[in-house]
Amino acid sequence: MNVxxxxxxxxxxxxxxxxxxxxxxxxxxxxxAALTRWASDASPSASSLxxxxxxxxxxxxxMCLLVATGxxxxxxxxxxxxxxxxxxxxxxxxxxxxxAVGLAAVIVFAVLPTxxxxxxAGDEGGQLTLAYGASAxxxxxxxxxxxxxxxxxxxNAVVFGLLYALLxxxxxxGYVPGVRAVSVRxxxxxxxxxxxxxxxxxxxxxxxxxxxTGLILLALTxxxxxxxxxxKLSTLTLSSVD
Amino acid sequence: xxxxxxxxxxxTAGGAEPAAPQSQSVIHDIGFRHYDGPxxxxxWIVRSLLVETFRGVFGFGRPAKAKIMPWVLVGIxxxxxxxxxxxxxxxxxxxxxxxxxxxxxxxxxxxxxxVASRAPYCVSRDLRHGVMPLYLSRPIRRNDYxxxxxxxxxxxxxxxxxxxxxxxxxxxxxxxxSVGAQIAGYAQGLIASAVLSLVLSAIxxxxxxxxxxxxxxVAAIITVLVVLGGIGSVVSTLLTxxxxxxxxGYLAAIxxxxxxxxxxxxWFGVDSAIxxxxxxxxxxxxxxxxxxxxxxxxxxxxxxxxxxxxxxx
Numbered sequence: 001m002n003v004x005x006x007x008x009x010x011x012x013x014x015x016x017x018x019x020x021x022x023x024x025x026x027x028x029x030x031x032x033a034a035l036t037r038w039a040s041d042a043s044p045s046a047s048s049l050x051x052x053x054x055x056x057x058x059x060x061x062x063m064c065l066l067v068a069t070g071x072x073x074x075x076x077x078x079x080x081x082x083x084x085x086x087x088x089x090x091x092x093x094x095x096x097x098x099x100a101v102g103l104a105a106v107i108v109f110a111v112l113p114t115x116x117x118x119x120x121a122g123d124e125g126g127q128l129t130l131a132y133g134a135s136a137x138x139x140x141x142x143x144x145x146x147x148x149x150x151x152x153x154x155x156n157a158v159v160f161g162l163l164y165a166l167l168x169x170x171x172x173x174g175y176v177p178g179v180r181a182v183s184v185r186x187x188x189x190x191x192x193x194x195x196x197x198x199x200x201x202x203x204x205x206x207x208x209x210x211x212x213t214g215l216i217l218l219a220l221t222x223x224x225x226x227x228x229x230x231x232k233l234s235t236l237t238l239s240s241v242d
Numbered sequence: 243x244x245x246x247x248x249x250x251x252x253x254t255a256g257g258a259e260p261a262a263p264q265s266q267s268v269i270h271d272i273g274f275r276h277y278d279g280p281x282x283x284x285x286w287i288v289r290s291l292l293v294e295t296f297r298g299v300f301g302f303g304r305p306a307k308a309k310i311m312p313w314v315l316v317g318i319x320x321x322x323x324x325x326x327x328x329x330x331x332x333x334x335x336x337x338x339x340x341x342x343x344x345x346x347x348x349x350x351x352x353x354x355x356x357v358a359s360r361a362p363y364c365v366s367r368d369l370r371h372g373v374m375p376l377y378l379s380r381p382i383r384r385n386d387y388x389x390x391x392x393x394x395x396x397x398x399x400x401x402x403x404x405x406x407x408x409x410x411x412x413x414x415x416x417x418x419x420s421v422g423a424q425i426a427g428y429a430q431g432l433i434a435s436a437v438l439s440l441v442l443s444a445i446x447x448x449x450x451x452x453x454x455x456x457x458x459x460v461a462a463i464i465t466v467l468v469v470l471g472g473i474g475s476v477v478s479t480l481l482t483x484x485x486x487x488x489x490x491g492y493l494a495a496i497x498x499x500x501x502x503x504x505x506x507x508x509w510f511g512v513d514s515a516i517x518x519x520x521x522x523x524x525x526x527x528x529x530x531x532x533x534x535x536x537x538x539x540x541x542x543x544x545x546x547x548x549x550x551x552x553x554x555x
Contacts, residue, residue: 058472
């Protein structure tokens with residue numbers, strides 16, 4: 001990791017009006033959480049629906065995409081990445097620095113708001129908040145790694161990422177049961193399901209896979225994405241195709 | 243782009259140039275090769291810009307790589323109508339599995355993605371590469387540019403939606419459903435698609451024009467559309483549950499897709515896609531239509547304001 005790369009990345013991610021884009025969605029989530037509490041008298045089940053449906057299903061992937069775009073795609077887009085790549089730094093170091101900044105941003109702008117939203121919307125002794133926090137954290141690691149790599153590989157990373165995160169996981173999973181098990185969200189939810197134990201089913205906090213399987217698949221996906229990202233960044237060619 | 247050095251600002255050479263006040267500042271001859279033919283003028287430039295934008299929406303005239311994205315999304319948008327048409331034909335249903343106007347909110351997310359990925363294409367490159375002065379050195383005005391880009395994008399989005407509606411219509415006819423009702427439904431679907439493409443293009447183009455980085459533009463548009471959709475459906479559901487269904491029906495229209503759905507429901511009497519705007523009647527139709535017109539008009543006005551400054555600094 002390199003402090004200068006991290007500093008530049010953070011400035012590119014949060015500088016000027018871009019931080020505003022990252023605040024809109026968490027703010028909406030917190031408003032929805034307050035509305036849910038008002039409408040359903042702070043019941044953990046309703047809170048869990050908000051958490052799994054909107055927070056884990058839409059907000060987290062979308063925020064990871066926004067962050068990944070800001071961390072690397074924007075620089076590739078305007079070509080300024082060549083100045084960073086031309087420095088005597090290992091590409092691995094550059095990518096890891098960018099991933100670290102991205103993950104930190106996702107934790108601040110997506111994982112913590114998810115926990116806050118679940119706590120606001122209704123909880124019993126903080127269990128649900130912790131379960132969603134852990135799940136969101138693991139999902140954030142995998143999503144960030146995948147989307148940053150996607151941003152290096154494709155200039156249409158945002159669209160492809162959204163197609164995967166929202167269409168594949170949310171819509172297609174509703175029709176094709178097999179698809180549901182191939183989903184970062186389900187793998188991450190397995191952690192929370194294990195933490196809640198017997199109460200998971202009652203609060204409709206369910207995952208398609210067990211915790212061991214989920215964690216192994218998450219680790220494999222993340223490692224694979226990071227490896228591919230380093231490889232692709234080492235041989236990056238800039239094209240002007242829009 | 244007033245008077246530069248003399249060789250750059252030779253007066254208009256051809257005779258077809260209308261005697262507009264700014265025609266003196268038009269640069270035609272930059273000294274490479276002389277041209278004496280007719281100059282086609284402002285109207286033709288606007289037309290060319292519109293056609294070029296429309297073709298660009300689908301990646302025509304661009305490398306193969308630029309064609310992947312639009313056509314993947316077009317394919318996803320065409321799949322459900324095709325499947326529904328096949329179902330209607332093979333199972334001999336007496337109505338389509340989804341109505342023409344219901345199709346739009348159902349596929350809302352993919353339509354949003356299409357607009358989000360294409361709107362930045364239309365404006366971001368010109369902004370990023372600072373070529374606005376080059377356009378303006380020809381007999382075209384800033385507002386012409388804005389209108390041509392807007393019309394090109396809206397036409398592109400409408401073409402895709404209309405193609406999907408046509409697929410549904412053909413399927414309905416092949417399934418031998420009642421022709422009169424299907425023609426009426428098809429026409430309603432086309433009108434709703436036209437309104438939707440105007441509204442979405444206005445929103446998308448404004449956001450794209452304020453985010454010159456293409457990737458960020460895509461992300462900004464999709465975020466805004468998702469947020470609007472989330473607010474619209476949650477607020478309306480909560481208000482409807484708590485007894486103020488009318489207010490809930492109106493506030494649902496924060497979501498552009500439900501706005502168009504509300505217009506279709508009020509004017510054509512079709513079933514609402516998610517059933518929240520029940521019973522708003524003609525007044526609802528007027529309000530929704532006014533809201534849609536305000537979004538389109540406001541969007542174009544914002545774009546024109548934005549482009550008064552582009553290329554000066």
